[in-house]
Amino acid sequence: MPAEQERPDPLDSICDVLDRAAASAVAQATFGLSPSTLALAASDWAMHLARSPGKQLQLGAKLSRKYLRMLDFVARSAKDPDAAPAIEPLPQDRRFADAAWKQPPFNLLAQSFLLNQQWWHAATTGIGGVSRHHEDIMEFTARQMLDMFAPTNFIATNPVVQQRIVETGGQCLADGMRHFFEDVQRTARGERPVGTEDFVVGENVATARGKVVFRNRLMELIQYEPTTETVRPEPVLIVPAWIMKYYILDLSPGNSLVRWLTGQGYTVFMISWHNPGTQDRDLDLDDYRRLGPIAALDAITAITGSAKVHAAGYCLGGTLLSITAAAMARDGDTRLASMTLLAAQTEFSEPGELGLFIDEAQLNILENMMWSHGFLDSSQMGGAFQLLRSNDLLWSHVLQTYLLGEREPMIDLMAWNADGTRMPYAMHSEYLSRLFLNDDLAEGKYEVDGRTIALAAIRAPLFVVGTERDHVAPWKSVHKIHMLTGAETTFVLTSGGHNAGIVSEPGRKNRHFQVLTREMDGPPLDPTAWRERAPRQEGSWWTAWGEWLGTRSGASVPPPSMGAADKGYPTLGDAPGSYVLEK
Structure with a gap:
């Protein structure tokens, strides 16, 4: 081949920049959603519906039956205000729970909405030829549109709001308008929501006493002070997700997992991740592995002298810990005494509704949006999570705050949720493509x-926690680790969601969990069979974890020193450190 043909064409890099800039502009205009994905899903659905006369006939028949059910309800409710409804809301839908919705004409509005919602579910699902991904997108999009125009969202169609206006003489609307402008101003200034200023890191959240004993460009390692005279010889390393700040596991003193663990006689170490900026755009998943868990394990074994460490990972931190453990097992590194995964996925073929935002077109949009900044901002990820639960997180907030004029009191978990972090371009792009899109790990x-690496190489005992109402890491997806390794696996399904299910301290009311252990190399159960066999217990899963750790730990010994300056790990300052304070 002629030499001039081997040289790169300078036009290639120019064209690449132009394409990325154009895609980034589209991403900014669409808030990171791919219009191509939506268009493809809509055309796939519409074309297959158009060539399905049987489905059309079925939908027409369903529509007719729903009209008849509605007319029957109108006739019955005219005679008896307490007449049985034509349709009941889904168990998790509390929008029409108030007694005011049983009075005409609002009962008719509520019933019409629910029947319409049910029909649109039938219209967007079960059409032959439509890809599963496109069907999920269409069902999700229809649900979002319906939630937007629900009668609960408008003064003219919401009897609860009308009653509140009468009771307050319209003051609720004035208060709601004041709340609205206050929120708009804070958003424009880049400030956190009202009330978060009452939760200050190091003062009333993230208050467990400890020292930063190691720091690199990506994380600080915190060693917490012992609260018992003796400790178990195996320390506990916690690897949190870097999507949010670490202190969800050290919130207020009463619900701090760190304080609870030290109270059980464990030496606890926590990774606190650096909040990356543009200069960190090239940090990838392997950087997080090497500079995170591996660097932490090196420090912990040097400080404590222990050859074994209990490691726990939460959410994305659990996925990273699984990758780390598999690589360690491949390389003969036996430092893990056990591994605990909290709401963490290792298999991504069924990631739940978060998978709606992941396909080739969507990934291209996100990559180019991150390329222009060097990172993905937490507000963009938070917007995706709000869409997944728009009824609970978006429209209920609009109703409560702006129409009823009542601000929900800020709590520590909500304040933590507003304290977001960024994700570097290389890492997040790799995470979405290698794990979510291609499922390379599984x-x-x-x-x-x-x-x-292979998860099958992991032989350390596993304690895996899923939560019943998790929209980020659905428990059935978390449960799939049973299929990926023969290690002894104790699986727990606990009440609550992705965050509140994990922050579930002993003594909290209305908490329960199921737990069942699969012995090493034993046959795995599918999620349905597992749930049928796993015994239910009342209370917090923390106590079950404490007992599990206790049976895999040695006899108590005097606590180790805080840091080890003679081994290159001097104390660098008090917890919570400096990285958690980065904005």
């Missing part, structure tokens, strides 16, 4: 240091 295609 399919045996994930490489570390140029060689493939």
